[in-house]
Amino acid sequence: MTVIHAKQALTPLGWQDNVAVHVDAAGRIAAVGPQDGAADCAVDLLLPAAVNLHSHAFQRAMSGLTEMRGPDPSDSFWTWRRLMYRYLDRLTPDDIEAIAAQVFLEMLEAGYAGVAEFHYLHHDVGGKAYGNPGELSERIVAAAEGVGIGLTLLPVLYQWGGCDARPLQGGQQRFGTTPEQYLRLHEAATRAVSAGPADYVIGAAPHSLRAVDEAGMSAVRRLGGPMHMHLAEQVAEVEEVLAHKGARPTQWLLDNHDVDARWCLIHCTQMTADETRALAATGAVAGLCPITESSLGDGIFNGVDYLGHQGRIGFGSDSNVHIAYFDELKTLEYSQRLRDRSRAALATAAQSTGRVLVEAAALGGAQAAGRAGGAIAAGQWADLVGVSTDNAWLCNRKGDTVLDSLVFGGHGQACVQDVWSAGRHVVKDGQHAKRAETAARFQSVVERLGQDI
Template identity: 70%
Template sequence: MQIIHAKQVLTPNGWQSDLEVTLDASGRIADVGPQRHAPTDRIALLLPALLNLHSHAFQRAMAGLTEARGPDPRDSFWSWRRLMYKFLDQLSPDQVEAIAAQVFMEMLEAGYGAVAEFHYLHHDVGGMPYDNLAEMSERVVSAAMTSGIGLTLLPVQYQYGGCDLRPLNGGQQRFGNDPERFLRLHADAVRAAAAGPTDYTSGLAPHSLRAVDPAGLAAILDQAGSGPVHMHLAEQVAEVNEVLAHLGARPTEWLLDNHNVGQRWCLIHCTQMTEAETAALAKTGAVAGLCPLTESNLGDGIFNGTTYLGQGGTLGFGSDSNVHISLFEELKTLEYSQRLRDLSRAALATEGRSTGRVLFEAAAKGGAQAGGRNSGRIEMGAWADLVGLDDDNQWLCNRQGDAALDSLIFGGGGQSCVRDVWSAGRRVVKEGRHFKRDAIVSNFKTVMRQLETNI
C-alpha cells in the first residue's frame, strides 16, 4: 500500500483539504478519505495526472529542426510534412524506441500519467514490412514500459497519398497497408499492448479521410474491435478542400453523415470547422483532441473552443509532434487563442469555475475517455494516475483551489512545480526527476548524434 497525505486535492466533488489517498498493489486508488494512517508521501497539491491523447513519438527528434523557411515563400504545414518524410528515411527500430522512451519520460516529468500513441511508423525504409509485422508497435510498448507511462496503443491505417487514391511514395511508404494487412498488424499490435502492464490498452486509428478511403474505413471499423477510434479531422484548409472535392462534403460533415460517431471516437485537431459542424460534433459525445502547441507551430488554425464547450462538447489535449512537451502550456495556448480571436478574457471560464479549472477538468475527462482508460479523477477504483505539486514557491505562493490551478497554467512556472507522478500506481517521477532519466537521455543523445549528419 502507498498512502498519500495531501493538503489539497481536486476530486470529482471539487476541492477538498487534508485527504488521504491510498493506492493498492494493482495500481488503483483503493480509498479516498480523512487522514488516518501514517503516510508514505506528503503532497501539497494533488491532481489527477492527465492522459496525453495524441502523440507521434518519433517526431520528438525533429523538434527545432523545421523552423527555417523553405524555398517557397508560402511555407506551410505541407513543407513541414516534406521534411518529416525526409527524416523518416533514416529511423531504425532501435532509434525509434530510444526516441519514444525520451518523449514518454518528458511527458511524465510534465505531469502526464498516460499517453495515446498514434502510431503510424510501421515498416522499414522503402515500405518493406519487417519480418515481425508489429516490430515497431512492440518498440513503442517497450519504450512505454521503460518509462513507466500508461499506454493506449493506436496502430494507424494509412493507405493512400490523398483522396484521389494516389499511391504512397517516399517516407509515406513506411506507413502503408492495405486493409487486409492492416488488420493483421492491428491484431499483432493489440497482443503487444496486452503483454504490457495491466493498465495498457489499445485502439484503432484510421489516419484521415485523405489516407483511408470510405471502403477501407468501413472495413477496419467493422473488423478491428471495440476500442477507441482516433482520426485526424479538418486540420488544414487544403485538406478540407480536397475532401470536399472528392467526397462531396467537408470532412466533419462527411464523417458525421456516414458513421455513428460517439463516445468511442476522438477527432484530432478540428481546427477547420464551421459553427454548425462544431455544434454537431459537440452533440455526438466524441472527444475533440486538441494539440494547441503543434497547431500553433504548424499554423493549422484556431479550434472554436467557446462554441464547442458551450454546446456541451468533450475535449482533451495531446502533444502531437512533441515540438514542446508542456501540459500547462497546451491548456494556456487554447485559452489564449480564444482571447486573441474574440478580443476577450477568461473566454472558457464559467460563473462557478475559473478558466484553469474548466481547462484542467475538461482535459482530465476527455483524455481518459479518448484513451479508453479508467483515469482522470481521484476516486476509488480509478487507476492511480496522480501528479503531486509543490505550492510553496514563487509560482503558486501557497494559493488555494482554482487560484492554484490558474497559477499553474497561466503563471509560467507550472511545470517546475511538478514534484511527483504516479502512473497506475507506478512512482515514475520523484522530486521532479524521472527515475530512469540519466539512461534514457543518454540513449536519446546517442541516437541524435547518429542522425544529425543526415538531417
C-alpha cells in the same frame, strides 16, 4: 497499500483539504477520505493526471529542425511534412524505441500519466515489411513500459496519399497498409499490448479522410477500443475532401459514420459553427494539440462554442516539438482570447479558466484513451500528479486560484513533484529515475542522425 496525503486535492466532489488517497497493489485508487494515520508520500496539491491523447513519438527528434523557410515562398504544414518524410528514411527500430522512451519520460515529468500513441510508422525504409509485423509496435510498448507511462496504442491505417487514391511516395511508404495487412498488423500490436501492464489499451486509428477509403473505414470500425482520426486540420484538407466527397470533412464524417463517445477527432481546427455544435453533441472527444497547431499554423479550434455546447476535449503533444502539459492548456485559452479579443474565454460563472481546463483535460484524455481514470475516485487507475505550492510561483494558493497560477504563471511544470501512473510512482522530487540514461541514449541517436534533413 500505498497512502498519499495531500493538503488539498481536486476530487469529483470539488476541492477537499487534508485528503488521504489509498492506492492498492494493482494500481487503482481504493479509497479517498480524510487523513488518518501515516502516509507513504505527502504532497501540497494532488490533481488527477491527464493522458496525452495524441502523440507521434518519433517526431520528437525533429524538434528545432524545421524552423527555416522551405523552398516555397509561403512555408506551410505541407513543407514541414515533406521534411518529416525525408527524416523517416533514417530511423531504425532501435532509434524509434530510444526516441519514444525520451518522449514518454518527458511527458511523465510534465505531469501526464499516460499517452495515446497515434502509431503509423510500421515498416522499414521504402515500405519493406519487417518479418514481424508488430516490430515497431513492440518497440513503442517497450519504450512505454521501460519508463512506466500508461499506454493506449493506436495502430494507424494509412492507405493513400490523398482522396484521389494516389500511391504513397517516399517516407509515406513506411506507413502504408491495405485493410487486410492492417488487420494482421493490428493483431500483432494487440499481442504486444496484452503482454504489457494491465492498464495498457489497444485501439485503432484510420489516419484521415484523405488517407483511408471506405473499405479501410469498414475494416477499422470492426475493431474494438478507442477510435482516433485526424479531422479538419488544414484548409487544403477541407478543400480536397469537399472536392472529392461533396462535403467538408466534419460534416461528411458525421453524415456517414456513427460517431459517439468511442471516437477522438484530432485537431478540428477547420470547422464551421454548425459542425462545431454537431460534433459536440456526439459525445466524442476533440483531441486538441495547441502547441503543434500553433507551430504548423493549423488554425484555431472554436473552444468557446464547443465547450458552450457541452463538448468534450482533451490535449495532446502531437509532433512533440515542446512537451509541456500546462502550456498546452494556456495556448488553447490564449488562442480564444486573441481571436475574440476577450479574457477568461473558457471560464464559467462557477469555475475559473484553469479549473475548466484541468478538469476537461483529465476527463477527456481518459475517455479518449479508453482508460479508467481522469478523477481522484475509488476504482479509477491511480493517475495522479503531486504539485508543490510552497514556492515563489504558487505561494501556497488554494482552490481554483492555484490552478490558474499553474496554467498561466509560466512555471507549472517546475512545480510538478510527483507523478503516479496506474499507481507506479514514476516521478519523484520532479525527476524520473531513468532521466540521465534515457536522455543519453536519445542524444546519441539524434546526433548520429544529424541535422541535415
